[in-house]
Amino acid sequence: MNNLQPLACIVIDDEPPAREILGRYIDQLPTLQLQAQFGNAIEAMTHLHQHQVDLVFLDIQMPQLKGTEFLKALKNPPPVIFTTAHPEYAIEGFELDAVDYLLKPIRFDRFLRAVNKVSNIKEHKPADIAPVKEERNQPSFVYVRADRKMVKVMLNDIHFVESMKDYVKIFTNEQVIITKQSLNSVEAMLPEQQFVRTHRSFIVSLSKIRSYTHELIQIDNNxxxxxxLYRNEVLKMLS
Structure with a gap:
């Protein structure tokens, strides 16, 4: 039996429907406890100075003070999961060491993946929860920073992603895009129904797989x- 205390979390978002959705998701997890909700970052700043908070769900595009500016202003911020309808802010969010980045409309399965990352950091064991069926409104593209600009990458064009120390190479239909970020941050941006992590250095598109064995996946001539460590999960998905 898990006797650990749930993570005390707050939601900061200027849109009431977004706060309502996150509040409902939080209530479904025994590992989380909703401490408070705020419509702007200024009110949340005061709360953080007066209470112990384990996790913040933080919208980026807000009036008065953007979520990224709010996070920069905190001396010792708790773990943060960014929430936004604007994928172009993803890179900035990860550069601020956010745990994860959730693109609105937020699916519960994607929300759960983000929370599990925080649970691992805090050494909490996430509750056993049944898989959630896929929902509509899947993103069709992501933005990555390359050549000093944000580049749109269509998900259907991605063949596989390879990590090279501090950089990631994204192999697409027409080009190889090199971006300075971690493979974990790229993985968090990609829908798990379309992509699978096969190795600590590789993510592949399920639709681009030509053949596979227990040790290798063939994509084009690669x-x-x-x-x-990934074999059982990969073979389970492929079968």
């Missing part, structure tokens, strides 16, 4: 390895 062979992508399947790591031992």
């Amino acid at each position: 062979e992508v390895p399947i790591g031992k």
Whole structure:
């Protein structure tokens, strides 16, 4: 039995429907406890100075003070999960060491993945929850920073993604895009129904797989390895 205390979290978003959705999601997880909700970052700042908060769900585009500016102003911020309808802010969010980035409209399964990352950081064991059926409104593209600009990448064009130390190479139909960010941050941006992590250094598009074995995946003329730690999950998805 897990006797650990749930994570005390707050929601900061100027849109009431967005706060309502997140509040409903939070109530479904015994590992989370909603402490408060705020319509702007100024009110939340006062609350953070007076209470212990374990997790913040933070909208980026808000009046008065943007979520990214709010986070920069905090001396010792708790873990933050950004929420926004604007994918072009993703890179800035990860540069501020956010745990994850949720694109509105937020699906519960994607919300759960983000929360589990925080649970791992806090050494909480996430509750066993049944898989959630896929919802509509899947994103069709992501933005990544390359060549000093934000580049739109259509998800259907991505073949696979490879990590190279501090950089990530995204192999698409027409080009290879190199962006300075972690593979984990790229993985968080990609729908798990379309992509799978096969190795600590690789993510592949399920639709681009030509063939596979227990150790390798064939995509065009490229062979992508399947790591031992990922093998069971990968083969389960492919079968």
